[in-house]
Amino acid sequence: MLTQEQVRFYKDNGYIAVSNILSDAEVRHLQEVTDGFLDRSRSVTKSDDIFDLEEGHTAAHPRLRRIKRPIKQHPAYEAILHHPGLLEVLQQLMVPAIRHYGLKLNLKPGGGGDPVEWHQDWAYYPHTNDDLCVLGIMLDDVTEENGPLLIVPGSHKGPVLDHHQDGMFVGAVTDPRAEEMYPKAVPLLGKVGDITIHHTRTLHGSAANMSPGYRRILFLTLRAADAWPLTEMPESLDAFNEMMLIGEIPASPRLAEVEVRLPLPRPTDWLIRRDSIFEKQRDLRNSPFARPSAKAEPARQADAAD
Numbered sequence: 001m002l003t004q005e006q007v008r009f010y011k012d013n014g015y016i017a018v019s020n021i022l023s024d025a026e027v028r029h030l031q032e033v034t035d036g037f038l039d040r041s042r043s044v045t046k047s048d049d050i051f052d053l054e055e056g057h058t059a060a061h062p063r064l065r066r067i068k069r070p071i072k073q074h075p076a077y078e079a080i081l082h083h084p085g086l087l088e089v090l091q092q093l094m095v096p097a098i099r100h101y102g103l104k105l106n107l108k109p110g111g112g113g114d115p116v117e118w119h120q121d122w123a124y125y126p127h128t129n130d131d132l133c134v135l136g137i138m139l140d141d142v143t144e145e146n147g148p149l150l151i152v153p154g155s156h157k158g159p160v161l162d163h164h165q166d167g168m169f170v171g172a173v174t175d176p177r178a179e180e181m182y183p184k185a186v187p188l189l190g191k192v193g194d195i196t197i198h199h200t201r202t203l204h205g206s207a208a209n210m211s212p213g214y215r216r217i218l219f220l221t222l223r224a225a226d227a228w229p230l231t232e233m234p235e236s237l238d239a240f241n242e243m244m245l246i247g248e249i250p251a252s253p254r255l256a257e258v259e260v261r262l263p264l265p266r267p268t269d270w271l272i273r274r275d276s277i278f279e280k281q282r283d284l285r286n287s288p289f290a291r292p293s294a295k296a297e298p299a300r301q302a303d304a305a306d
């Protein structure tokens with residue numbers, strides 16, 4: 001359970017960091033499963049349906065940056081979506097009825113693992129209301145050096161920023177209004193097993209991993225059960241309802257007055273890129289991460305109340 005103060009912090013800032021929700025054994029299991037995939041990636045030489053590899057990947061020095069569609073790859077990833085402790089926290093921050101929108105597992109190898117360009121998740125998948133968030137589970141300690149998630153506090157209440165370049169959706173902020181927001185970002189640091197949650201409209205990104213080791217974070221994407229996608233509806237209502245995690249299936253979508261940027265014209269090879277944020281963002285010119293940025297203060301780390 002979160003305290004009222006923690007809930008207020010999330011509502012005001014658009015993010016929160018929480019410890020002590022997952023047990024050591026639960027986190028160790030996720031780490032071991034992920035270690036197994038990292039090991040398997042040694043036998044692969046180019047990105048495929050499971051592995052998204054960085055340049056320089058070899059069997060001796062695997063540079064695995066993402067495991068694609070974790071739900072399909074191992075039951076441990078699917079199972080974590082149903083974790084009662086996580087769902088309780090999410091219900092406090094969102095609404096009683098929650099559906100998922102999939103999982104992402106970014107591994108960010110050491111020695112310069114790719115940055116994730118600044119973006120708002122909402123730009124990728126606008127819904128009928130913006131009661132959506134992303135919950136990250138740290139599978140390694142996250143430090144200043146290894147490419148922590150950088151979050152701009154309060155940005156979820158600001159504008160929906162432009163993510164288009166030359167008329168195409170590039171999955172990264174191109175909006176000049178963001179320039180003054182980047183220096184306000186805070187890094188979400190923490191220990192293995194800590195979780196972070198950020199609102200779908202919160203501006204975030206992460207720099208290259210300059211430590212020697214991996215920085216692995218498993219991300220769960222959640223949405224209010226009555227938030228219906230404006231872009232990609234699952235192939236059937238049954239498939240949509242199979243994504244329910246807790247609460248009642250609502251009779252109809254809830255419409256909220258939220259800013260939306262559509263359409264999202266995409267490159268012709270979008271389907272090939274669809275499971276890798278790194279590929280989706282690769283057309284961006286002028287990455288802010290290519291130049292030195294102001295160092296930010298570590299974010300407040302809050303414990304979950306009993």
Ligand SMILES: O=C(O)CCC(=O)C(=O)O
Nearest residue numbers: 104106116149205206277
């Ligand atoms: O891995 C990260 O640092 C950020 C991930 C993220 O924002 C995403 O995959 O949408």
